Amino acid sequence: MEIRSKFSIRLIVLAITINLSLALPSSPQPYSWTGSFGDDESSEISPLRGHPSLLGVITKEVNPESSASVSSDKYELAPGQGASAELGIPFTFEDTTNPQPIRGDLGSTDPGPRTYSYDRLNPDTLAPPGSDSGDVEQAKWPMGLSHNRILPGHAGWSRQENVHNLPLATAMAGVDMKLAPWAYRELHWHKANEWGLILNGSVRLQTMNEDGQTFVDDLTEGDVWYFPSGIPHSLQGLDKGSEFMLVFDQGDFDDGGTSLASEMFLRNPKEVLSKNLQAPLTDFDDLPKDQLYIFNGTPAPKDIKEQNVTGPGGFAAGAESYTYHLSKQKSYETPGGSIKIIDPINFPIARNFSAALVTIKPGAMREIHWHGTSDEWGFFISGNARVSVYIAPTSGATFDFSAGDVSYVPATASHYIENIGNEDVVFLEVLQAPRFTDISVGQWLKLTPKQIIKDTLHLPDSLLDNLSPNKQYIVQGNTNLTSALGSRGPT
Ligand SMILES: *[C@@H]1O[C@H](CO)[C@@H](O)[C@H](O)[C@H]1NC(C)=O
Ligand SMILES: *[C@@H]1O[C@H](CO)[C@@H](O)[C@H](O)[C@H]1NC(C)=O
Ligand SMILES: *[C@@H]1O[C@H](CO)[C@@H](O)[C@H](O)[C@H]1NC(C)=O
Ligand SMILES: *[C@@H]1O[C@H](CO)[C@@H](O)[C@H](O)[C@H]1NC(C)=O
Numbered sequence: 001m002e003i004r005s006k007f008s009i010r011l012i013v014l015a016i017t018i019n020l021s022l023a024l025p026s027s028p029q030p031y032s033w034t035g036s037f038g039d040d041e042s043s044e045i046s047p048l049r050g051h052p053s054l055l056g057v058i059t060k061e062v063n064p065e066s067s068a069s070v071s072s073d074k075y076e077l078a079p080g081q082g083a084s085a086e087l088g089i090p091f092t093f094e095d096t097t098n099p100q101p102i103r104g105d106l107g108s109t110d111p112g113p114r115t116y117s118y119d120r121l122n123p124d125t126l127a128p129p130g131s132d133s134g135d136v137e138q139a140k141w142p143m144g145l146s147h148n149r150i151l152p153g154h155a156g157w158s159r160q161e162n163v164h165n166l167p168l169a170t171a172m173a174g175v176d177m178k179l180a181p182w183a184y185r186e187l188h189w190h191k192a193n194e195w196g197l198i199l200n201g202s203v204r205l206q207t208m209n210e211d212g213q214t215f216v217d218d219l220t221e222g223d224v225w226y227f228p229s230g231i232p233h234s235l236q237g238l239d240k241g242s243e244f245m246l247v248f249d250q251g252d253f254d255d256g257g258t259s260l261a262s263e264m265f266l267r268n269p270k271e272v273l274s275k276n277l278q279a280p281l282t283d284f285d286d287l288p289k290d291q292l293y294i295f296n297g298t299p300a301p302k303d304i305k306e307q308n309v310t311g312p313g314g315f316a317a318g319a320e321s322y323t324y325h326l327s328k329q330k331s332y333e334t335p336g337g338s339i340k341i342i343d344p345i346n347f348p349i350a351r352n353f354s355a356a357l358v359t360i361k362p363g364a365m366r367e368i369h370w371h372g373t374s375d376e377w378g379f380f381i382s383g384n385a386r387v388s389v390y391i392a393p394t395s396g397a398t399f400d401f402s403a404g405d406v407s408y409v410p411a412t413a414s415h416y417i418e419n420i421g422n423e424d425v426v427f428l429e430v431l432q433a434p435r436f437t438d439i440s441v442g443q444w445l446k447l448t449p450k451q452i453i454k455d456t457l458h459l460p461d462s463l464l465d466n467l468s469p470n471k472q473y474i475v476q477g478n479t480n481l482t483s484a485l486g487s488r489g490p491t
Contacts, residue, residue: 070109075100080481081127088129088398089481090386090420093120103127124386124398131388134395139387141166141406143176149256149293155183156237156294161406163251169408171432172377173253175246179203179237182299186292187234187261192248194227195353197326197428199381201242204300204307207233207322212313215322218304222327222357224342226350232261233322236300245379247430249352262288319348326357336364336474337424343436354436358417360385360425363479366417367472369438374431376415378407381428384421390414414441422479440471 075098080091085104093099099119101107107127119126146159162173173192179185202220209231218238219225227233235242246255265273265287274281301307308315316322324347331338343354354374358366360383380401388398391413400420401407409415419425445453446467453459 068111070098070100070111074098075109077102078123085130088131090418091123091481092384092420093123093126096120099123099126101126103129106130121402122400124400129388129398132397134391136389136391136395136397137168138166139168139389139397139408140399140401141169141408143174143404143406146176151183151294153296155180155296156185156241158255158294160253160255162253166406166408168410169375169377169406170251171249171375172408172430173248173251174377174379174406175248175253175255176243177246177255177294178243179235179241179294180296181237181239181241182297183237183241183294184292184297185235185294187232188258189230189232190248190253190258191229192250192253193229193350193352194225195247195249195350195355195430196225196227197245197247197355197357198223199243199245201240202238203235203242203244204238204304205233205235205323206307207231207316209313209316212311213316213320214308214310214313215316216304216308217321217323219323219325220327223323224326224347224350224355225323226347226353227322228349228351236297238300245428247353247377249432260291260293262291266291322349324350331359332473334472334474336472336476337361337366339473341436344434352432352434354431354433356429356436358425358427358429358474360417360419360427360474361476362419362422362424363477364419365475365477366427367475368414368416368441370412370414371409371431371433371438373411374433375411376407376409377430378409379428379430380405380407381426383419383423383425383427385417385425385427386420387415387417418477438471440473442467442475443469443471 076096077100078091078093078096080089081100081103083089083104085106087104093116099116100109102109141161143159143161146161146165148157148159150157156177156179158175158177160173160175161169163169177185198219198221200221202218204216204218205225206214206216207227208214209228217225235244265284266289268276270281270284273279273284277283324342326340326342329340329342329346331340337358337360339359340357341355342350342357344351347353360366378401380403382403384400384402386398386400387407387409388396389409390396391410399407401417402421417425417427445459445464446469450461450464453464454461
């Protein structure tokens with residue numbers, strides 16, 4: 001009994017000694033960040049966590065020299081930024097050295113830390129108009145923030161927006177892809193339907209459907225294609241290569257998850273391949289050892305007829321065509337810009353894809369509207385714009401967009417696209433619908449009994465009389481803030 005207890009006391013003492021020696025640091029911990037209120041002065045060495053004496057009230061520690069206010073000589077407001085937040089006029093921080101989150105009487109200076117580039121790209125996020133309200137899900141995803149998949153041999157790259165980086169975008173996803181001259185997007189197929197617009201350069205594409213009907217065509221900047229789910233297809237960049245934007249009708253589409261010709265051959269026993277294609281085993285010696293995805297190829301023949309393979313199913317011509325030469329379509333002109341509409345009425349195979357390619361002049365605006373049945377997936381090809389989204393019943397938010405940004409607006413949510421820059425805004429809007437439609441707010445006000453509008457919104461006769469019974473699509477505007485502000489003027 002006695003021996004046992006002495007032994008256990010010795011064990012406890014040993015354990016305490018080990019614990020103590022573990023608790024004492026053998027050398028001071030590295031300590032580099034210095035707060036503006038100074039270091040922990042309670043100890044010579046800098047422990048990883050500060051001294052308990054720093055807890056709670058230490059009045060003498062307040063440093064009168066440090067300030068969270070930016071003094072007025074250290075920043076200037078952008079032209080128009082001082083105007084009432086209720087007006088919500090657009091302004092740019094382009095020539096503003098130290099942009100501040102201030103609009104009219106709202107906001108306060110920001111001493112940092114921050115990265116000014118974000119503020120310059122998003123003035124309406126830093127200093128939102130007074131009309132913004134409540135919670136609105138993020139409606140913008142810059143493709144420049146998407147991880148890029150870059151392929152060997154400078155063959156190309158691809159990056160994507162889907163519900164994983166833009167959670168609001170549940171019904172559609174986008175893939176931005178580049179093919180170098182003669183590079184291929186490998187023969188492949190997938191579960192989603194695919195709609196594509198060429199942004200730059202030209203491609204040759206081909207496909208074959210379930211009926212053995214074939215198709216081949218060359219497309220250039222501004223042209224469109226469509227591949228239904230499951231149909232195997234490939235694309236090849238022509239002599240100058242190509243960049244294009246793909247839109248899929250599934251929010252969780254992943255371009256890394258498509259079925260590939262190379263993988264399908266790798267996933268079947270060679271014995272099976274040999275039997276199926278009635279060829280000796282040695283014919284499969286040179287199959288690729290890994291998937292190709294995007295890879296360099298041999299130059300396509302100049303004459304497309306050399307690649308026009310047809311069988312008993314014939315060629316997919318006319319209404320069965322997988323392409324539409326939108327670049328050749330005449331734009332519908334409006335005073336503020338122009339618009340091209342492509343939907344199953346002119347491109348029948350793309351059964352549920354309806355789109356508009358809109359050009360908005362500086363100061364002009366794609367009018368306030370909403371789409372009744374479909375979300376809108378958008379892509380900004382050029383310029384600078386802002387968009388306010390109204391989400392029922394009481395929320396609204398304004399987002400700024402520039403070339404390379406994706407936008408997403410839920411069905412029935414009203415929105416406009418205002419050109420707030422000095423160059424044309426070119427904007428693609430894509431719907432899941434059998435026809436491109438929207439409700440135009442101007443047209444709706446005009447075609448509703450005047451009495452109802454006046455009782456509801458208290459708008460004057462002069463305004464209602466001036467409205468057109470036709471959809472405007474793009475309304476004119478000006479870029480002159482002084483004139484836009486009218487008699488109220490900036491403060
Ligand atoms: C295509 O790329 C060329 C060269 O970079 C550029 O000059 C041109 O503006 C691009 N076209 C479009 C529509 O972006
Ligand atoms: C391919 O050949 C078919 C006839 O078999 C023809 O109808 C079609 O226009 C051709 N397409 C091209 C792009 O040459
Ligand atoms: C078209 O898209 C809408 C909106 O996503 C969907 O509700 C509808 O089922 C689709 N129609 C067809 C024929 O796929
Ligand atoms: C802007 O508009 C105001 C008022 O309409 C006018 O006086 C001024 O000259 C305009 N400025 C420019 C640069 O056009």
